[in-house]
Amino acid sequence: GENVEQHPSTLSVQEGDSAVIKCTYSDSASNYFPWYKQELGKGPQLIIDIRSNVGEKKDQRIAVTLNKTAKHFSLHITETQPEDSAVYFCAASKENTGRRALTFGSGTRLQVQP
């Protein structure tokens, strides 16, 4: 089955700096890669996703890049703010197949220092 590895497990940055979180996946058939933000006591919130037919997607301060050859995708947050502090999860799945389960990474705890 699919295996998703996520690094780093914790990340501390100064407000205004950029943050980068990296994930690798094992199943070359995976074609959908969402990123979720989870705040304390809440469920995961989708912040951005990318499908395998594109290499990069951007939404304001957040961007995701995908390298299908290396089976690697990354989340980039620019101009970080204290409210960006949370746990971030990457995930992978195979859309348009019988089983569309998300396989998650182990999470990155991002701390933005004011």
Place this chain on the structure above:
Amino acid sequence: ETGVTQSPTHLIKTRGQQVTLRCSSQSGHNTVSWYQQALGQGPQFIFQYYREEENGRGNFPPRFSGLQFPNYSSELNVNALELDDSALYLCASSLADRGRETQYFGPGTRLLVL
């Protein structure tokens, strides 16, 4: 807000008991997935229901079972509770449409087994 609700928010049970957790999906969503999130880990896929039929199961024993109803609600049932079942249980609602699917999570039910 994702429009996905779960009840109850918290629950305490003792080992050997049975529990039913409930989820209300977004209107029109034909798929619900359930995940177990242990403390400090990423969510793990339990199973998925598509149009009221089970559509894939993760590495969980048969004492984890589910139902999906026509009114966009669903249940997760766990029999013979074990201490290791203590976790946050998340449901995710999605619409499988033309090969694309985005999962939106509820706030979760935190289960403690004593």
